[in-house]
Amino acid sequence: MENQNLILAIETSCDETAAAVIRNGNEIVSNVVSSQIASQTRFGGVVPEIASRHHVEKITLVIEKALKDANLDPEELDAVAVTEGPGLVGALLIGINAAKAFAFAHGLPIIGVHHIAGHIYANALVQSMEFPLLALVVSGGHTELVLMKEHGHFEVIGETRDDAAGEAYDKVARVLNLPYPGGPHIDRLAHEASEGVVFPRAWLEDSYDFSFSGLKSAVINFKHNMEQRGEKIIPEQVAKGFQDSVVEVLTTKTVRAAKEFQVKQVIAAGGVSANKGLRTSLEQAFAKEEIPFYVPPLNLCTDNAAMIGAAAASMYNASVRGNLSMNGNPGMELKSWSKE
Amino acid sequence: MIWLGIDTSNTPLSVAITKNGQTLVEIVQNVKLTHSVTAMPVIEELLAKVNMKPNDIDAIAVSEGPGSYTGIRIGVTIAKTLAWTLNKPLVGVSSLKVIASNANLFNGLVCSLFDARRQNVYAGVYRGIHMEPVIEDHHCTIVDLLTNLKELKEPVLFVGQDVTIFEEVIKEHLGEKALFAPKTLQLPRATKLIELAAEKPFQSMDEVQAFVPKYHRLAQAEAEWMKEQKKE
Ligand SMILES: [Zn+2]
Numbered sequence: 040m041e042n043q044n045l046i047l048a049i050e051t052s053c054d055e056t057a058a059a060v061i062r063n064g065n066e067i068v069s070n071v072v073s074s075q076i077a078s079q080t081r082f083g084g085v086v087p088e089i090a091s092r093h094h095v096e097k098i099t100l101v102i103e104k105a106l107k108d109a110n111l112d113p114e115e116l117d118a119v120a121v122t123e124g125p126g127l128v129g130a131l132l133i134g135i136n137a138a139k140a141f142a143f144a145h146g147l148p149i150i151g152v153h154h155i156a157g158h159i160y161a162n163a164l165v166q167s168m169e170f171p172l173l174a175l176v177v178s179g180g181h182t183e184l185v186l187m188k189e190h191g192h193f194e195v196i197g198e199t200r201d202d203a204a205g206e207a208y209d210k211v212a213r214v215l216n217l218p219y220p221g222g223p224h225i226d227r228l229a230h231e232a233s234e235g236v237v238f239p240r241a242w243l244e245d246s247y248d249f250s251f252s253g254l255k256s257a258v259i260n261f262k263h264n265m266e267q268r269g270e271k272i273i274p275e276q277v278a279k280g281f282q283d284s285v286v287e288v289l290t291t292k293t294v295r296a297a298k299e300f301q302v303k304q305v306i307a308a309g310g311v312s313a314n315k316g317l318r319t320s321l322e323q324a325f326a327k328e329e330i331p332f333y334v335p336p337l338n339l340c341t342d343n344a345a346m347i348g349a350a351a352a353s354m355y356n357a358s359v360r361g362n363l364s365m366n367g368n369p370g371m372e373l374k375s376w377s378k379e
Numbered sequence: 380m381i382w383l384g385i386d387t388s389n390t391p392l393s394v395a396i397t398k399n400g401q402t403l404v405e406i407v408q409n410v411k412l413t414h415s416v417t418a419m420p421v422i423e424e425l426l427a428k429v430n431m432k433p434n435d436i437d438a439i440a441v442s443e444g445p446g447s448y449t450g451i452r453i454g455v456t457i458a459k460t461l462a463w464t465l466n467k468p469l470v471g472v473s474s475l476k477v478i479a480s481n482a483n484l485f486n487g488l489v490c491s492l493f494d495a496r497r498q499n500v501y502a503g504v505y506r507g508i509h510m511e512p513v514i515e516d517h518h519c520t521i522v523d524l525l526t527n528l529k530e531l532k533e534p535v536l537f538v539g540q541d542v543t544i545f546e547e548v549i550k551e552h553l554g555e556k557a558l559f560a561p562k563t564l565q566l567p568r569a570t571k572l573i574e575l576a577a578e579k580p581f582q583s584m585d586e587v588q589a590f591v592p593k594y595h596r597l598a599q600a601e602a603e604w605m606k607e608q609k610k611e
Contacts, residue, residue: 081604082600082604086598086600086601088448088598088599088600089598089600089601091448091449091452092452092591092594092598095452095455095456095459095591095592096589096591098456098459098460099459099460099463099464099587099588100588102460102464103463103588113464129448129449129452132415132449132452132453132456133452133456135415136415136418136419136453136456136457136460137456137457137460139419139457140419140456140457140460140461140464141460141464143419143422143423143433143461144433144434144460144461144464144465145464362420363419363420363423364416364417364419364420365415365416366413366415366416367415
């Protein structure tokens with residue numbers, strides 16, 4: 040069986056400063072997240088320089104709390120894991136350099152983790168992963184369909200060609216004058232309307248790729264045309280129309296891929312998988328297909344370090360190690376670490 | 380007393396280990412490589428050279444800015460993480476002062492400056508062996524700095540790699556009062572950083588945890604936001 044291990048994980052790829060301790064890749068011993076949302080709201084989005092400044096301020100406090108909550112000394116750890124990319128480079132560098140300094144101080148190995156692998160492995164903290172597995176990763180920076188044949192194997196079968204789903208949510212929220220972050224507000228408004236405005240769906244034929252920029256433009260044009268006619272838009276109906284379009288495309292493509300690759304498990308990961316509309320639609324579709332479908336609890340969907348530790352445990356068992364010259368890799372590709 | 384000093388505030392990287400005021404090892408490298416790739420391996424290499432373990436260090440000195448935002452954050456993050464997790468004191472020193480102190484035997488004013496783009500600089504003016512500040516570190520236009528220096532009616536020695544960028548305008552304003560340090564004195568040296576740090580009091584562990592770079596400038600988004608607030 041796999042080795043028993045304790046991993047300290049650090050995540051600073053965007054605007055959350057996070058640290059966690061994970062035992063054996065499936066048990067959360069501690070999980071600390073310090074969010075900057077309160078500070079970033081006034082800028083209507085994440086400002087990279089501000090995010091980096093926050094990370095420097097919080098980083099050791101967050102790591103210390105993760106160790107204290109776990110009641111562990113550094114000497115009891117087996118490895119230090121950190122998000123290597125993708126993400127905001129200046130933000131990544133804080134977690135990476137703190138992780139390297141910490142690992143060096145205590146003679147621990149260091150493991151650089153791909154952020155999306157982390158999101159997918161969040162599920163390992165809830166139930167064991169069954170392969171082949173299909174993951175729909177939806178967040179502010181990502182919209183990807185990833186096929187896994189075994190632990191540490193990743194094949195991106197579809198991805199967005201322009202905006203990420205979460206990005207489209209934020210942009211449409213701005214059109215509707217909703218506060219940042221806009222996703223939850225659109226989700227809420229969408230549930231208050233019975234009829235949605237009809238917006239287009241980007242199917243991109245047989246591809247598993249996605250596109251959301253056309254939908255975003257359609258929303259902007261709709262508002263513009265209504266205003267020119269002196270009519271008021273009903274935000275609830277616009278939100279519902281937009282969300283229906285996003286959800287239908289995501290659900291349909293995920294179901295099609297799950298059937299084509301005959302997967303044993305489908306998981307949704309990333310911040311947008313907390314979206315109620317999307318969650319319900321996926322749950323209903325996969326219940327109908329009788330394919331097991333899971334979404335991790337909310338605190339493991341949004342950015343956190345526990346998921347980084349879960350992925351790192353699998354890498355640790357596969358003998359993957361980084362070194363002290365690790366750099367931030369903002370455009371990092373999702374690569375397999377399984378031997379095959 | 381064993382010190383580890385780290386300066387990553389601009390393109391050059393300097394790391395040193397000193398014992399009882401004496402240099403054991405020092406590196407100054409002036410190549411365009413990201414500090415995230417080089418700083419930790421250099422620290423590891425220098426400790427190995429002097430046959431020491433991280434825990435043998437008694438105190439850590441770091442250049443706290445101003446400088447390149449990302450650069451200073453890398454040095455500060457490494458320094459504060461080491462200090463916190465090894466439970467050692469941390470002392471931050473102005474990165475301008477570190478370079479100025481290359482010329483601390485000069486009998487007069489020493490001005491060190493970094494280019495901050497669009498005719499702006501980060502600058503500090505110091506005097507004497509202990510580098511007493513005459514004009515505190517700040518961000519300003521080169522012309523404002525030179526106007527202030529002119530009023531001091533004294534010779535000024537300029538140090539720092541970016542001085543060459545402004546050499547003409549400096550001469551224009553200060554004439555013969557402007558002196559220029561040789562190129563070998565333009566790079567930060569971690570031994571000088573440690574020398575300055577050793578004169579300062581140690582910080583409490585709470586202060587180590589709260590330690591942040593001295594940017595001497597708001598992030599652009601923040602500055603714009605403040606401007607908006609004033610308008611309303
Ligand atoms: Zn994420």
